[in-house]
Structures are given as structure tokens and as C-alpha cells.
Amino acid sequence: MDLIELIGYVCALVIGIVLGLIGGGGSILTVPVLVYLLSFNPVTATAYSLFVVGISALVGAFRNMQKKLVDFKTAIVFSIPAFIAVYSTRKFIVPAIPEELGTIFxxxxTKDVGIMVFFAFIMLVAALSMIFNKSMDVTDETSVIYNYPLVVIEGFVVGVLTGIVGAGGGFLIIPALVLLAKLPMKKAVATSLLIIAVKSLIGFIGDIENLDIDWTFLLIFSGISVGGIFIGIWANKFVNGKKLKKSFGWFVLIMAIYIIFKEFSM
Known part of the structure; x- marks a missing residue:
């Protein structure tokens, strides 16, 4: 194991810790680590990210199921269009993207540059959401109303985005669950983890036939990340979640700008 690979595994631990601390942000770190540090191409990196984030979110989802925080009805309504969209995107759309997309200025x-720039745009949206979005907590448990058409549409849109950039999409799912299904914030976060796990892992299945998967690396990387989640969950007791989320948002914003400059300077 060389130094770069060792640093990559340390980053896997950090990814898990971040997920455990704030309940999201895993893919925002995973893709840049795999592309810029471990030299995977963006298509492979987004596929690996789906697996890492999916496994990590599944661990968190099981923990929330034990606390009875997961709303299975909403998860099913959201997940069905989401996993159909993400599987179709990884199986058919991503392989069909041409190697050269054109010229700008x-x-x-290229395909790789386009994926990374689009990923940076998603990072910008996520960063602004974490920095400026105020709590949308709904405290009235009896006010749950299911706006099925909008939940289904949101699920499909998030599925397509997940398929293209390998992001879990928690920053899009949680507001949708709060605003469209009227779930309390804690239930929205818990339900989001189950949705992320299902659609990410099903999306990864769409890659298995198209890519040569390094299972040894992927399982080790994912296992370390899962270990980091438990550290993050433990550390969450001693950290102000709102301040941490806002600080992480600024970090993500800087990373997004860095990716854009790096891709257009190559």
C-alpha cells in the first residue's frame, strides 16, 4: 500500500465521520477523493460513490429503524421512481453520453469534464442549502399530508441527478419530505437515509455490467467509511450540529469552486 492509497483510506474514514455527524455529505467528499486523489475516472468514481454512500446510508437507516423514526410509506412512494430513474441513468444514459460534448469559450x-463540472454545480447547490437554509422542522405529528404526485416527481428528479453524479441527494430529499409530505425533521432525515440507500445501491447495480469493479478496494473503502459513521454518531453528542453543517457547507463551496477551476485549467 503506497502513501496515496493510505491517505485515500483515511479520507474514507473522514467521509464516514461526516455522514455520522450531519447525516449527509458523503458523496460530496467521495467523488473528489476518488477522482483527484486516487485517480479514478469520473464515471467509475460516481459508480463507486453510489456503493459507498449506499452502504453507509443503509447502516444509518437500520439504526433509525430501531428508533422507529423511518416513515416507510413515504420512503416507498419516493423510492420507486427514484430507483427506476437512477438505475436507468447508470445503465443507459451515462454510457450513452458522448466522449466529447462540445466547446465552451x-x-x-469531454465526458469526464462535463460530469465533474455538473457535480461541482450540485455541490454549489448543496453548499448554499447547508449555509443558508434554516430549520424546517414540523412539530405537529398529526399534520402529515402526502402530496403523492409531487413526491413522485421529486423522486424521479433526484434519481436522475444521483445517477449522473453519484450523489446521495439528501440535500434535495430532506426538504421534499418536509415540505411535500409534511414529515417532522427527524423523521425526514431518517427516512432520507433509507431512500438514499435503496436508490444508490440499485443505481450501482446498473454499473456492474458496464464497469470492471475493483471489489477488494471498494469493500475496504466502504468498510472504513462505515466505521467512520459510528465515530461520527458518537462525536455528534459533543458537537453543535447546526454550526458544523454550516462550516461543512463553506468547505463544500470552496471544493466546488476548486473543481470548476481545475477542470477548466486542464
């Missing part, structure tokens, strides 16, 4: 936009 004299820069040749």
Missing part, C-alpha cells in the same frame, strides 16, 4: 468539454 474555447474549452473542449
Amino acid at each position: 474555447g474549452f473542449l468539454i
